Amino acid sequence: MPRPRTAYTVRVGYLDTDQARVVHHSRYLRFFEQARVEFLRENCFDYAVWERETNMGTPVVEVRMRYLRPARFDDLLTVTTHVSDARRAWMWFHQEIRRGDELLTEAQIRIAAVTLDGEIRRIPDRMLQCCLGDEYSA
């Protein structure tokens, strides 16, 4: 199985914009997070179920983001997601937001795995396997 990539679409709501009539910079993080949850749903598991069953979470520990062009109210955006690198302690997601073919924002977002009590854990094998496809090795 090749390393999976997904495309998630989201329509910009009025509440996503600011006084300058563009999407506020904080809202892109939300779009990216939604896209990662859908990426996991499509390729791995339902995140909410997994969280309940394992008592674990995957906090964001690092974000590198470039804002290239603004998105505006009612734009239909596509958020692409794939895992660009992974180790036992973390995974980097590479994500892009486009309006049609136009690249608006790109980000590298690193997650770790913790118990819901905040103790660090390995990234679960199951998650590495479904995010890396054939490139996974235990």
Place this chain on the structure above:
Amino acid sequence: MTAMAPTDLKAQLRSIIAEVIEKDPSEIRDDVLLKDQGVDSMQAIEIISDIERTFKLKIDEKDFKHITTLDSVHQFLTTRLAPPAA
């Protein structure tokens, strides 16, 4: 697995830790907490994974608490790698 001389084992562990935190092995102190030598929680997981891979063993997550200094890692590994009593 062949039993390893204690100094070799410690040198190997020192090297693993140094590589993960990108320091020279000589800078890794034996009895100072790894977190005080610049090892963050994710790097600690990397160190554990590298130890597992190097020594072909599995470290249970409940044993992570033993891995606080180079000395404590060494002691933990010495016990784990010891041949079973006859």
